[in-house]
Amino acid sequence: MTLIENTISALGPWTWFVLGLLLLGLEIVAPGSIFLWFGLSALAVGVVALIFDPSWQVLVSIFLVLSIVSLLAGRRMMRKLASEAGDPGLNQRGSRYIGREFTLQKPLSEGAGNLSIDDTIWRITGPDLPAGTKVRVDAIDGARLVVSEVD
Helix, strand or coil: CCHHHHHHHHHCCHHHHHHHHHHHHHHHHCCCCCHHHHHHHHHHHHHHHHHHCCCHHHHHHHHHHHHHHHHHHHHHHHHHHHHHHCCCCCCCHHHHHCCCEEECCCCEECCEEEEEECCEEEEEECCCECCCCEEEEEEEECCEEEEEECC
């Protein structure tokens, strides 16, 4: 017997717990949440091995089935959570300003001007308006904000 076979036979059912912890540790190093599901499956098989003491063939079969089922269910769950938690305006910063109102520091002339929002100066388009006028961002046109006067 080799060293690995001796270790596996000496640990018995605890081999699955060691494998599960190794796979969970590997998940920390390798991103993608794939080893997580294999690690959890190995821990579950360890519990089954401690309680029922089935043959190694049955344990490996349970591990394979649990791994596939948990991987598919986990990926579906992660996809759903990712779609709910995402920021739809992440790559379109200007879209966050639609509907918000601001005051012009400089006049809007010939349909173009600038608007200072937080730490950014945005190019804006809209009707000619004097400085101090309250405007609302109505849309985005490329890298420009389209504004209109607030009534």
